Amino acid sequence: MARDTLTQEHIVLTAIELLDEEGLEGLNMRSLGKRLNSAATAVYWHVKNKDNLVLLCGDHVWHEVALPDPAAVGWRAAATTLATGLHAMLGRHPWLVPAFGTYLFYGPGKARYDDLCLAVYEEAGFTGPEADRAAATVFTFVLGSALGSAATASLNRRLGRDGGDPDELIAQTMAKATEVAQRFPRLRARLEAPESLEYASGPERTFEFGLQMLLGGLEAELAGRGAR
Template structure:
């Protein structure tokens, strides 16, 4: 017997990443009186995030999630169409951890800096989320609320049209990219990271003729990840500010 799927689970919107946000939600059932608390999306999302934190994206399956929730796997299909829904829901929950100020500062660079720093903190708290954020459309309500904040700040700075979307994309992609790189390098303990960098240095030294600039300016054995992020962030914002200077 095939499991019952959420509405629209066989449509194009369901098959694509982010499809969970494009599908009409299932109306609540009219039943009641269950001895166990009702399985709902909030519980599913919280358990998905916990599994992802513990095991990474490869460790999140419908079966393992059902075990964590103490339900049969088919029960999940009343709420989600497939595993991709879980990834989108969990990722948007991480974006919900980015605290937005109740009121914009009125200084677009201060507002964008606050967003970028908050997003970096939230993504680093969940090491799987950076790479995932770079591979899926960010269509959930929490992600859209943060995009609204950034767009409003940039519109206030004078960005419009293609410049606006490019600037907003550069801001988000910088944070997501640096977090993904940091998480990749720091997947183990500090000794693993140092060993990896030693191997990189040895490779560059061994191929100095092919890569003379890289060999002459190698990365350090221990990266100041926060300092590296801040310098790049400030370069990016200075460049965006400079692009408005002549307007």
């Protein structure tokens, strides 16, 4: 693809596809240029460097999160929609989770999300810096909850590059972890209980439970203020 037919949007969309498949470590201008059927040097006419490209990609995917109307659905339902939408987006783009450790993301996509988060917690009754802290608390929980799927995606890529069978290697590791856990009474009891299989196969339920407990705590704090 010639330099003058490339657009920044096309480059960003292609880079997101590459990031989704190969992770941060797999993104470089040469591999991106190959996907674009263009010389790597042509990409630099539209993005400054890899860091700039990651920031553009990170902000672009933020537009995937639907924005509810807190005045129409209530603050807690809106907060749930925002958090679950963000969690799902991070699941589709697991490279974004570790990227928070090395990039400071900003842009209109993230800003629209952040602005509505503040509106939601102000609608709930938090004011000033409290609304910022409430929004940051929920965001931190969502990001932490997405770590598992991001780590699994990264591990599968690494094991695949090493030439092994990811499923087999993970199964071997889990067997060793189970052997260690058997020495501890509470872990052993959970491994032997039927509910442990339900927990292991239902991480989404754990996320939903934690989110509602967190939002319930914020709601209780506001209710407690009114009772005093």
